[in-house]
Amino acid sequence: MxxxxxxxxxxxxxxxxxxxxxxxxxxxxxxxxxxxxxxxxxxxxxxxxxxxxxxxxxxxxxxxxxxxxxxxxxxxxxxxxxxxxxxxxxxxxxxxxxxxxxxxxxxxxxxxSEAMQIKENISLDYKNTMESMEKDIVDLVLEISKKVIEKEIEKPDFILGLVEDALDKATSKKDTILKVSEEDYQFIIQNKEKLLLNIEGFGDVEILKEASLEKGSCLVETKFGIIDGSIKTRMQQIEQEVYKILNR
Known part of the structure; x- marks a missing residue:
């Protein structure tokens, strides 16, 4: 047992x-x-x-x-x-x-869930980075453009092109007054005939010196208003349009 x-x-x-x-x-x-x-x-x-x-x-x-x-x-x-x-x-x-x-x-x-959150954060960071880069790039391009234009202003034909463009925009071709900077005045007077030959409808134009204008700037006065042909004004208009597009 x-x-x-x-x-x-x-x-x-x-x-x-x-x-x-x-x-x-x-x-x-x-x-x-x-x-x-x-x-x-x-x-x-x-x-x-x-x-x-x-x-x-x-x-x-x-x-x-x-x-x-x-x-x-x-x-x-x-x-x-x-x-x-x-x-x-x-x-x-x-x-x-x-x-x-x-x-x-x-x-x-x-x-x-964590992966989706990370992806969303990355997308947001990427978007913010790209927007910041776009503005920086535009600022750089505009700054370079200004420097290039400043050098171009020194060339005689450049100011003639600005004045010609401003006069061509005038709707009235009579009793027109062209105001330029003191630095550009003598050159414009010397090339007046050449300038008017390239613009249709102008018989004559009165050219005056304007002390407040910088080199490369001009104003065209007609009975309908004033046309600002200054390179500085044009650059400001370009900047406004570019930044308006970026902010959309």
Missing amino acids: RYLSRIIKSAKVSLGKDMDLDNTVVVKTEEIVVKKSQEIQEAKQKNESESGISKIKSQEEIEAMYIEEARKKSELFFNTEMQRAYDEGIENAKIEANNIIENANYEVDRII
Whole structure:
């Protein structure tokens, strides 16, 4: 009987990955065997005191019968507990799997949300950077243009072109007065005939010096109004149009 107890105690059932069955099975099996052993001893004592002992199964048969019954009950209990442990393991595994999937979905949603926010921030930063660069580029181009024009003003033909363009815009060709800077006055007087030959409809024009005008500037006065042909005014108009486009 002690040998059987040692065998039961050493029993071990593995489920899945090294998942041992609860010691409850072993303990319960021991209880069944001990109980049946006691019943066997009681039966032996009873049989010895009764007459007609030959009619009763031998001691060995009785003991074997009870041991077999104990083994069957132990096996039944063992299998029941094993199935319970297996079912609980499966259910716990399902719960754990669902938790993992739920956490994974949450993490994916979080990463996607962060990625979209980063993309939006990058787009906004890029837009702001490009707008700033556009303004800087335009400022640079305008500044370069001014420097180029300042050099071009020094050329005699340049001022003639400005004056010719201003006179050509005049709707009235009579009683017209042309005002130029003191620096440009002498040159314009010397080239008056050449200037008028290139403009249709002008018979004559009065040319005056204007101290307030810078070199490369001119004003055309007619009975309908004044035309500002100054290069400075033209550059200001160009700047206004360019910045207006940028601000749209």
